[in-house]
Amino acid sequence: MVFSSLFGKRPSEPEKPSESPAPEQPKLSLFDRMKQAVTRTRESLSDSISSVVALTREVDQASLDQLEPRLLAADIGSATTAIIMENLRQRALRTGIESGEQLKQILKAELKQILDGVAHPMQHPATPPEVILMVGVNGTGKTTTTGKLANLYRAQGRSVLLCAADTFRAAAIEQLEVWAQRSDVPVIKTKQGGDPSAALYDALSAAKARSTDVMIADTAGRLHTKTDLMKELDKMRRTCEKLVPGSPHQTFLVMDATTGQNGLQQARLFTEAAHVTGIVLTKLDGTAKGGIVLAIATELKLPVLYAGIGEKIDDLIPFDSAAFIDSLVG
Amino acid sequence: MFENLSDKLQRSFKNLRGQGTITEENISDALREIRIALLESDVNLAVVDQLIEHIRTRALGSQVATALSPTEQIVKIVNDELVNILGKDTARFQKSSQPPSVILMAGLQGSGKTTTSGKLAQWLKKAGHRPMLVSVDVYRPAAREQLAIVARSINANLYEGKLDSATPGTDDVLRLAKEAKREAANYGCDMLIVDTAGRNHIDSELMDEMSALKKLLNPSEILFVADAMTGQDAVNSAKAFNDRLTITGAVLTKMDGDARGGAALSIRHVTGAPIKFLGTGEKPDAFEPFHPDRIVSRIMGMGDIATLLERAEEKLDKGKAEAFAKKALSGDGFTLEDFRDQLRQIKKMGSMKSILKMLPSVGPFAGMSQAIDNVDEGQFTRVESIINSMTKRERLDHEIINGSRRKRIATGSGTSVQEVNNLLRQYAQMRKVFKTMGSGGGMKMQQRMMSQLQGRQRFGR
Ligand SMILES: Nc1nc2c(ncn2[C@@H]2O[C@H](COP(=O)(O)OP(=O)(O)OP(=O)(O)O)[C@@H](O)[C@H]2O)c(=O)[nH]1
Ligand SMILES: Nc1nc2c(ncn2[C@@H]2O[C@H](COP(=O)(O)OP(=O)(O)O)[C@@H](O)[C@H]2O)c(=O)[nH]1
Ligand SMILES: [Mg+2]
Ligand SMILES: [Mg+2]
Helix, strand or coil: CHHHHHCCCCCCCCCCCCCCCCCCCCCCCHHHHHHHCCCCCCCCHHHHHHHHHHHCCCCCHHHHHHHHHHHHHCCCCHHHHHHHHHHHHHHHHHHCCCCHHHHHHHHHHHHHHHHHCCCCCCCCCCCCCEEEEEECCCCCCHHHHHHHHHHHHHHCCCCEEEEEECCCCCCHHHHHHHHHHHCCCCEECCCCCCCHHHHHHHHHHHHHHCCCCEEEEEECCCCCCCHHHHHHHHHHHHHHHHHCCCCCCEEEEEEECCECCHHHHHHHHHHHHHCCCEEEEECCCCCCCCCHHHHHHHHHCCCEEEEECCCCCCCEEECCHHHHHHHHHC | CCCCHHHHHHHHCHHHCCCCCCCHHHHHHHHHHHHHHHHHCCCCHHHHHHHHHHHHHHHHHCCCCCCCCHHHHHHHHHHHHHHHHHCCCCCCCCCCCCCCEEEEEECCCCCCHHHHHHHHHHHHHHCCCCEEEEECCCCCCCHHHHHHHHHHHCCCEEECCCCCCCCCCHHHHHHHHHHHHHHHHHHCCCEEEEECCCCCCCCHHHHHHHHHHHHHHCCCEEEEEEECCECCCHHHHHHHHHHHHCCCEEEEECCCCCCCCCHHHHHHHHHCCCEEEEECCCCCCCEEECCHHHHHHHHHCCCCHHHHHHHHHHHCCHHHHHHHHHHHHCCCCCCHHHHHHHHHHHHHCCCHHHHHHCCCCCHHHCCHHHHHHHCCHHHHHHHHHHHHCCCHHHHHCHHHCCHHHHHHHHHHHCCCHHHHHHHHHHHHHHHHHHHHHHCHHHHHHHHHHHHHHHHHHHCCC
């Protein structure tokens, strides 16, 4: 113990010298100065593009460079921003962009390409039931989206069965039951604290017996860093596969549009553990733009399938990349 | 994915090794890295921009000859600045002159208000208060049941109240709140925690409701509950809630994940209100008072390295450390005498616990903080006294320490032969490891170890 602690650090990187003390630095309260400063809230991308363009008539390297932090501010992330910037730069060099409007259009096309490039029609199984697993970190909107999806599929004339596989969070089952009533679909549950795979087993059996078209399982929110909880998802997947070979057919990662850079890691680890097939981007009715899905599309090729735009039952729409980008870029 | 900030700075100063001064030119790369790192940590752009200017000014002002390399100087400045923004306010609560003091929870949907209400009740109970909980979330399905279950699990008082309306609204919200306050007073509860429905800051109807609640309850605390995973939008919601309600503090939830929590800086900057607590799990006791270093270390990816550096700079003899490293990696290996020197050097920096505490909470050191509980400071002293009981010859050549010598050393140091054996065995192992690391083949192994560590970091803890 002592040894490993002592040598936790490589000895070839010796500790720091003692010849002179650290320089005395003035302790200014940055916070106080910041407080006085004007608080900029939302600075839309279009504003910044216009101001960038206003500086120089021709859109040169420098003005393109100034776009970079603005893209980062939309939660798009640094790696993806770098790719977008590079592509914009190439285009600007080729075509000699001259107006802010033109730069904006090219940027939009670029962003749209990222999302559309990974979109593909959803695969449905030849025979029912189609099994859908809802996964994601805590509080993103899994249960609500489950309820909304039930309504959506019912409206398409498909029969739906819900499974309350969040046996952990207080009143999660009751919450889903209310949603089930709202769209008049049955729900299979166990008691709180029970085994989610057991609930799933019952729901899958019921869906098979009743030849239900779609079975949607709401799972407990879990942070992607919690290995045992991620393993639990794997167990649930195996239960699905055992009862309905080839299932789960869809695994939706439900992500909150306010999510910052951590969203990429969420997508990585949920994909690894639960084979995510697509993203539901919720809470787009707020001011957050959800730019992280561009980073996710770029790295993981995961499409965004639905958008949550409110708390009511019909506040779920198929994801529309053009509308999304319009709201992002302005 | 995230290379830690100090690594990046190291890289941007690569060509400046040994140069002790920071100049306008050589700092620009570093500032760019800092800017990106802060943005990647979800600190809001406006905050980042001001921070960067401040760091630039301070860095250029620190031209005094110093033992710190440019990288270390910058790291220290960034660290200080982040701590400065976050402030050191503690989790103390305002109280109203007439009980109950009301704590109003506010925030976006799914941020963790209900869970935090329960945690807060538990925390207050432990501090000797008599809290009562009430949920005025009449909108989300089963929201009130959720709080009821939480209250039961921690054995806290709950005002349940009645809700009959098929389409409940603000009237019910205000009625429940009013009833709860009266109930708390009757029950002799000194604190009332009011859990509210999540709402969008641009939903004027529900924000009006929040204002009405504030007016009705005259709360002594209004806590803005925010998710640590929040990105750039944190400033918008925090500002709107603060403009409407003048929040008295914030709680940052879901800190048990690997989000960097830069939103804390955004919230603090835009509202001026302190972050008071962190949520670190789903259970009622996963709750701690806020300390700025937890967030700062995540952003820096390197623990309270500035303090460590400060101490190291004061206490350590660089020449000795280098000599030790050289010897340990060479064919001769280090002796027990060298080892005792190192022990003494490290002891000068403080207790093992205090050193471990300053290591990063993420990255290769993840989990070290748990080791803190198992650290036996006495072990340190025992190891030193064992070595003290050896003759100089024994210290220089451990091979001669046979059975009878071991017995003598154990008696002399007041330990057991087994402890002496353990020390000698571990010493021999370490010595070998270092020697292999020093030779060429060892480098590859070391690299492999490093990349494994980094790989683990990438995939969470
Ligand atoms: N404004 C808005 N709120 C939403 C949306 N989707 C969900 N919510 C709200 O977000 C909160 C959390 O939603 P839940 O459905 O309980 O989230 P969850 O992922 O099931 O949460 P856990 O099971 O606790 O992890 C609730 O208050 C929902 O009403 C959306 O698209 N817009
Ligand atoms: N891992 C983790 N989960 C949390 C934390 N705080 C809340 N949650 C979870 O986040 C989800 C939403 O929390 P809830 O209290 O219902 O949020 P509310 O809608 O703001 O009341 C639930 O699944 C909680 O269990 C936390 O600190 N860590
Ligand atoms: Mg749920
Ligand atoms: Mg709630």
